[in-house]
Structures are given as structure tokens and as C-alpha cells.
Amino acid sequence: MTGLRRAALLCALLLVGAILPAAAADAESAAHARRAAADAAAQVHALQPRVERALRAYHESLRALSESVSRSVAADEEAEAAAAVAQQRQQVVDNRVRALYMTGSPMELYASVFQATSTADVVRRVAYVKRMVEAGTAVAADTATEQARHLEKARRLAASARQQVVTARDVTRRFDELQAVLQQADAELSRLDDRARTLEEAERAAAELAALRAAAASSAAGLVAGAHASAIPADYLRLYKKAAPTCPGLSWTVLAAVGQVESGHGHNTSTSYAGAQGPMQFLPSTFATYAVDGDHDGVTDIQDPADSIYTAAHYLCANGAGHGGQSLYRAIWHYNHADWYVQLVLRIAGQLAANSH
Numbered sequence: 001m002t003g004l005r006r007a008a009l010l011c012a013l014l015l016v017g018a019i020l021p022a023a024a025a026d027a028e029s030a031a032h033a034r035r036a037a038a039d040a041a042a043q044v045h046a047l048q049p050r051v052e053r054a055l056r057a058y059h060e061s062l063r064a065l066s067e068s069v070s071r072s073v074a075a076d077e078e079a080e081a082a083a084a085v086a087q088q089r090q091q092v093v094d095n096r097v098r099a100l101y102m103t104g105s106p107m108e109l110y111a112s113v114f115q116a117t118s119t120a121d122v123v124r125r126v127a128y129v130k131r132m133v134e135a136g137t138a139v140a141a142d143t144a145t146e147q148a149r150h151l152e153k154a155r156r157l158a159a160s161a162r163q164q165v166v167t168a169r170d171v172t173r174r175f176d177e178l179q180a181v182l183q184q185a186d187a188e189l190s191r192l193d194d195r196a197r198t199l200e201e202a203e204r205a206a207a208e209l210a211a212l213r214a215a216a217a218s219s220a221a222g223l224v225a226g227a228h229a230s231a232i233p234a235d236y237l238r239l240y241k242k243a244a245p246t247c248p249g250l251s252w253t254v255l256a257a258v259g260q261v262e263s264g265h266g267h268n269t270s271t272s273y274a275g276a277q278g279p280m281q282f283l284p285s286t287f288a289t290y291a292v293d294g295d296h297d298g299v300t301d302i303q304d305p306a307d308s309i310y311t312a313a314h315y316l317c318a319n320g321a322g323h324g325g326q327s328l329y330r331a332i333w334h335y336n337h338a339d340w341y342v343q344l345v346l347r348i349a350g351q352l353a354a355n356s357h
Contacts, residue, residue, distance in 0.1 A: 249322030
């Protein structure tokens with residue numbers, strides 16, 4: 001064998017030796033990617049029941065928030081219905097009394113019976129007077145019964161609204177729980193390399209997660225749209241209206257909407273799982289930074305409605321709420337980092353503004 005042929009053979013052997021390990025390594029890499037993608041998909045699939053439970057809990061908390069907001073509205077409507085019934089029935093009574101006395105007093109009407117010219121005339125006169133008097137009595141009794149029914153329903157609804165106040169912190173807690181499980185599932189996929197991430201199993205798992213995230217967003221949008229502004233206690237309404245002008249351009253309705261969503265205007269001021277406190281649900285550190293002595297008693301108290309509401313106005317203003325538009329949107333978002341929260345506050349504020357005109 002010539003030197004040239006020996007050199008050619010040596011090169012071929014070296015080339016084959018280089019190709020075979022590379023091919024084996026590539027096959028191992030592909031197999032590793034498939035195993036990694038399958039493992040990640042299995043982990044995501046195992047987490048899915050937890051994600052779905054967390055999503056249901058989040059949806060339920062949003063629904064409960066919407067209902068607790070609307071429940072107090074129902075109580076107000078029942079109270080208004082009771083007043084309307086009383087007014088309407090009283091008008092009927094007044095009309096009957098007016099008709100009765102236009103004919104004469106009851107005694108005069110009864111006395112007119114003796115002026116009857118015949119037995120038939122006596123019967124007619126007695127029946128007429130009896131109908132007039134009994135009709136007025138029956139209407140008055142019906143009025144009292146109907147009004148009492150509406151007032152009792154209003155009382156029950158108001159009591160229920162006070163006892164079942166669901167606030168933004170309840171929704172936030174459920175949302176954070178949902179996000180924690182979703183992030184755990186995301187972490188399983190994020191550990192994959194580029195090759196494994198493009199495999200069918202991984203792509204399917206990623207699509208499932210995206211669908212669950214979309215369901216959470218849809219849940220919030222639908223339930224926020226059904227919320228209504230609730231009645232505001234007189235002392236809180238006064239504070240909202242006095243505190244808002246300390247931030248030029250900030251409407252009192254925004255402060256009131258925040259107060260409604262955060263604590264139901266002071267009905268639920270318990271400390272949140274994240275440590276927020278008081279009627280406007282401040283973290284103590286945030287309150288200390290922006291605290292305002294709203295009642296001028298020389299003390300700033302996170303639990304005091306005046307201090308809490310004036311501090312909320314200061315905090316919103318510091319984040320641009322007085323400028324309106326997108327600045328207001330961002331300021332409310334700083335109060336609670338969730339789009340559903342901003343939409344809910346703006347919706348309630350808009351309703352309060354419309355109702356105050």
C-alpha cells in the first residue's frame with residue numbers, strides 16, 4: 001500500500017471516528033430533550049387539578065365581592081320600595097277621605113239615613129257609608145302590612161350585607177394563590193432547553209397553562225361588570241368629600257369606591273393575609289410614609305377612618321390620581337396591582353358620580 005493510500009485510509013478512519021460519537025451524542029441529546037419535555041408535561045398535568053381548584057376559588061371570591069357590593073344596593077332599593085308603597089297607599093287613603101268628607105262627615109252621612117224616603121233608600125245610604133269607611137280602613141291596613149314587609153326585607157338584606165362583606169383583599173389572596181400554582185407550572189416548563197421546549201408534549205402543556213390564565217382574566221372581567229355602588233354611611237361620605245379636595249383633581253367618588261372595595265366602608269377592617277389594616281387597607285409601612293392626621297387630633301392611626309381616608313387621598317395623589325385619565329388608572333393600580341381592581345373602582349366611582357347628580 002502506497003503512502004498516499006495509507007494517508008487516505010487514515011483520514012477516512014479519523015472522519016468516521018469523529019462522526020460516530022457526534023451522532024451518538026446527538027441521539028442522546030434528542031432522547032434527553034424528549035424525556036425532559038415528557039417529565040415537564042407530566043408535572044404540569046399533575047398540577048392542573050390544583051390550578052383548577054385555585055381558579056374556582058378565585059372566581060368564587062370575585063363573585064362574592066360582586067354580590068356583597070350589590071347586596072347593600074338591594075337593601076337600599078327595598079327601603080325605597082317601602083317608602084314608595086307608603087306614599088302611594090297614603091295617597092289612596094287621602095283621596096277616599098277627601099271623597100268622604102266632600103259628601104259630609106261620617107256622622108252626617110249616617111244621620112242622612114234618617115232622611116231616606118223609602119226602605120230601599122235607607123239600605124242604599126247605609127251601604128254607601130259603610131263602603132266608604134271600610135275602604136279607607138282596609139287601604140290603611142294594607143299600607144301598613146306592605147310597608148312592614150318591605151322594611152323587614154330591607155333590614156334582613158342590610159344585615160346580610162354587613163355580615164358578608166367580601167373585600168378586595170379576599171380576592172387578592174385567592175388570586176395570589178392561583179398565581180403561585182401557575183408559576184410553579186411555569187417553572188417546570190422554563191427549565192427546559194430550547195430543543196425540549198419545542199417538542200409536542202411541552203407545547204401542549206404550555207397551551208394548557210395559557211388557557212387557564214385566559215380563564216382567570218375572563219372571570220375577572222365578567223364579574224366586575226356586574227358590580228354596583230353601595231350606600232355610603234353618612235360619616236364616611238362626609239370624610240370622602242372632605243378628603244378629596246386635598247388632592248386637586250381627585251373626585252370624592254374615587255375615594256369612596258376604594259373605601260367600598262377595600263372594607264365595605266369600614267364594615268370589614270380585619271387585617272389582610274398580607275398585613276394590610278384599617279378601613280382603607282394600608283400596609284403599616286406605606287401608611288407611615290403617607291400618613292395624614294385627618295381628624296387633627298395629633299395622632300395618625302391606621303384604624304381611624306379620618307386618618308385612613310385622608311391618607312388614601314394623599315397616597316393616590318402622590319401616584320398622579322389628580323391628573324385623571326391614565327394617570328388615575330395607574331394611581332389606582334398602585335393601590336392594588338390588578339387590572340380587575342382598577343376596573344372595579346372606576347366602575348363604582350362612575351356609578352356614584354351618576355347617582356350624585
